[in-house]
Amino acid sequence: MKLYTYWRSGAAYRLRIALNLKGVPYDPVPVNLLKGEHREDAYRAVNPAGLVPAVELNDGQVLTQSLAILDWLDRAFPQPPLFPREPVARARVMSAGMAIAVDTHPLQNVSVMAYVRDDLGHGKSGAFTWQHHWMSRGFDAFEKLCDPDTRFAFGEAPGYADICLIPQVYNAHRWRLDLTPWPRIAALEAVCLAHPAFDAARPENQPDAEKEA
Amino acid sequence: MKLYTYWRSGAAYRLRIALNLKGVPYDPVPVNLLKGEHREDAYRAVNPAGLVPAVELNDGQVLTQSLAILDWLDRAFPQPPLFPREPVARARVMSAGMAIAVDTHPLQNVSVMAYVRDDLGHGKSGAFTWQHHWMSRGFDAFEKLCDPDTRFAFGEAPGYADICLIPQVYNAHRWRLDLTPWPRIAALEAVCLAHPAFDAARPENQPDAEKEA
Numbered sequence: 001m002k003l004y005t006y007w008r009s010g011a012a013y014r015l016r017i018a019l020n021l022k023g024v025p026y027d028p029v030p031v032n033l034l035k036g037e038h039r040e041d042a043y044r045a046v047n048p049a050g051l052v053p054a055v056e057l058n059d060g061q062v063l064t065q066s067l068a069i070l071d072w073l074d075r076a077f078p079q080p081p082l083f084p085r086e087p088v089a090r091a092r093v094m095s096a097g098m099a100i101a102v103d104t105h106p107l108q109n110v111s112v113m114a115y116v117r118d119d120l121g122h123g124k125s126g127a128f129t130w131q132h133h134w135m136s137r138g139f140d141a142f143e144k145l146c147d148p149d150t151r152f153a154f155g156e157a158p159g160y161a162d163i164c165l166i167p168q169v170y171n172a173h174r175w176r177l178d179l180t181p182w183p184r185i186a187a188l189e190a191v192c193l194a195h196p197a198f199d200a201a202r203p204e205n206q207p208d209a210e211k212e213a
Numbered sequence: 214m215k216l217y218t219y220w221r222s223g224a225a226y227r228l229r230i231a232l233n234l235k236g237v238p239y240d241p242v243p244v245n246l247l248k249g250e251h252r253e254d255a256y257r258a259v260n261p262a263g264l265v266p267a268v269e270l271n272d273g274q275v276l277t278q279s280l281a282i283l284d285w286l287d288r289a290f291p292q293p294p295l296f297p298r299e300p301v302a303r304a305r306v307m308s309a310g311m312a313i314a315v316d317t318h319p320l321q322n323v324s325v326m327a328y329v330r331d332d333l334g335h336g337k338s339g340a341f342t343w344q345h346h347w348m349s350r351g352f353d354a355f356e357k358l359c360d361p362d363t364r365f366a367f368g369e370a371p372g373y374a375d376i377c378l379i380p381q382v383y384n385a386h387r388w389r390l391d392l393t394p395w396p397r398i399a400a401l402e403a404v405c406l407a408h409p410a411f412d413a414a415r416p417e418n419q420p421d422a423e424k425e426a
Contacts, residue, residue, distance in 0.1 A: 049312055049354035061301050064358075067280075067315065068307035075300055087288055088274050094281035099262055102280065106319040115346070120333060133328070141262035145277075 001026050002056040004046060006033045007206035010105055010167035011066035012053035016201035017163045018070055022077040026055075030208035033110050067101060070160065082160040093154050096145035097164035104138030104168060131175040138168065139182045146184060153188055158195060166192050170203060214239050215269040217259060219246045220419035223318055223380035224279035225266035229414035230376045231283055235290040239268075243421035246323050280314060283373065295373040306367050309358035310377035317351030317381060344388040351381065352395045359397060366401055371408060379405050383416060 003019065003026045005012040019026050031037045031052050038050050047054040047064045055063045063069050074082045083090040106112070108131050117127045146153040146161060153161035169189045172179060179186045192198045203209060216232065216239045218225040232239050244250045244265050251263050260267040260277045268276045276282050287295045296303040319325070321344050330340045359366040359374060366374035382402045385392060392399045405411045416422060 048357035049316075051316070051354075057301070063301065063304045063308065065308035065311040065315065068304050068311055071307060072300055072304040075303075087285055088270070088276065090288075091276045091281050091285040094284060095276065095278040098278045098281055102278065102315050103262075103264070103319055106316055107325065111350075112320065116333075120329075120335065120339070122333065126333070137324075141264075144261035 001058060002029050003027070004029045004031050004043070004052055004054040004056070005206070005208075006031050006038075006052050007203045007209040009033065009052045010109070010171055011051075011101075013167035013170065013201055013203060014066050014101070014163050015053050015055070015069055015073075016206075017158075017166065017198055018073055018082065020197035020200050021080060021082075021158060021163075022073065024073070024077055028207060029056075030206075032208070067098075070163070080157060082163065084155065084159075089154070092145070093159055093161050096142055096153060096161040099141040099145055100138050100168045101164040103141065104134055105164075107134040108171065128175060131171075132177050135168065135172055135175070135177055136181070139172075139179075139185055143182045143184050146188075148184065151191060158192060158197070162188065162192050162198075165189075166198055214271060215242050216240070217242045217244050217256070217265055217267040217269070218419070218421075219244050219251075219265050220416045220422040222246065222265045223322070223384055224264075224314075226380035226383065226414055226416060227279050227314070227376050228266050228268070228282055228286075229419075230371075230379065230411055231286055231295065233410035233413050234293060234295075234371060234376075235286065237286070237290050241420060242269075243419075245421070280311075283376070293370060295376065297368065297372075302367070305358070306372055306374050309355055309366060309374040312354040312358055313351050313381045314377040316354065317347055318377075320347040321384065341388060344384075345390050348381065348385055348388070348390055349394070352385075352392075352398055356395045356397050359401075361397065364404060371405060371410070375401065375405050375411075378402075379411060 003015060005028050031043055033052060037043055038052055044050055046056065046062055049064060053066055055069050063072055070082065083093050113127050116122050116130050117124065142165060150156060152158045153165060165185065165188060169185065216228060218241050244256055246265060250256055251265055257263055259269065259275055262277060266279055268282050276285055283295065296306050326340050329335050329343050330337065355378060363369060365371045366378060378398065378401060382398065
């Protein structure tokens with residue numbers, strides 16, 4: 001399968017982690033968001049919503065939306081599972097992941113930041129304030145929703161909540177948000193990034209990675 | 214089960230529709246977002262993230278995040294299903310729903326609007342511009358992602374994509390966004406609101422509904 005990806009896209013980073021965890025090989029197809037390639041006709045033909053990531057299956061069918069693709073992936077490749085089997089435990093893991101992937105990430109992606117910075121005229125410092133405000137809210141929630149003393153966010157193996165968290169922590173560093181108020185998240189970052197599936201998925205380890213501007 | 218709800222919460226509206234579709238009875242517990250009841254200790258004890266909706270099961274366990282609760286609900290009460298059974302078709306339905314519930318709704322909930330209006334100082338007219346910008350992007354995507362000529366968004370029965378769409382259309386009306394550019398969405402609204410499960414879930418039909426301010 002092909003993964004339409006951008007090294008710094010948090011949503012693409014989620015899928016890279018999950019594909020690595022499942023041991024599913026994929027061909028990365030870089031889409032340069034900074035150059036606006038996601039808005040060009042060639043990519044709109046793949047995903048009419050113009051958003052990264054997308055997955056193209058070998059039969060040409062295209063899947064979009066990272067969380068919908070995670071749902072599909074966990075059904076198509078059940079091992080190792082991204083969720084515990086017990087229904088309420090599964091819902092708790094999904095809820096913690098979504099406190100980041102739904103409540104936080106959509107507020108700070110490229111298009112929203114450009115709108116706050118340029119269209120609303122708050123500039124770079126306004127963008128920093130915006131980022132810190134919403135990321136802090138998301139991390140506050142995650143820190144309370146995850147298990148307090150397991151190796152990963154829930155249990156002894158990585159799963160959906162860790163997959164949603166780690167790309168957001170990468171963004172936190174980019175925006176120089178100090179993680180001291182969230183010791184559990186800081187500890188999870190260290191454990192996850194030591195895992196080969198997460199390490200191989202890191203933005204700086206992608207073929208389309210660029211030097212820091 | 215108890216549903217912690219607010220009549221105008223789009224995420225609570227989703228769950229009301231789904232519970233009605235499944236024929237699952239529930240006790241509504243109103244949480245007045247305008248009065249800030251979601252930020253008070255009593256509600257934080259239910260959901261530490263301080264967000265509506267939440268579901269409290271009869272054994273006292275609490276589920277949060279509307280999309281995680283929809284996932285749980287569709288497993289706990291499989292009939293009628295919210296998704297087609299075929300995996301790629303399922304992913305397409307989820308992706309369309311998430312173009313609204315993940316890419317659009319989080320950008321225009323109560324806390325974000327207060328931040329744009331008050332903290333960033335763009336006032337009421339800035340809030341309208343913000344709302345129209347992001348809702349238009351979401352509706353553009355949904356209109357392309359759903360099936361073009363089925364009765365509901367996908368197929369002849371309502372499902373996940375319709376459940377995500379209709380509360381956003383309610384918000385569009387509140388913010389006076391003209392739906393003319395999205396004829397498919399306007400048609401889906403008419404079909405869905407004629408369905409008893411959607412009608413009973415409408416904000417104005419809730420016990421905590423207030424007169425328009």
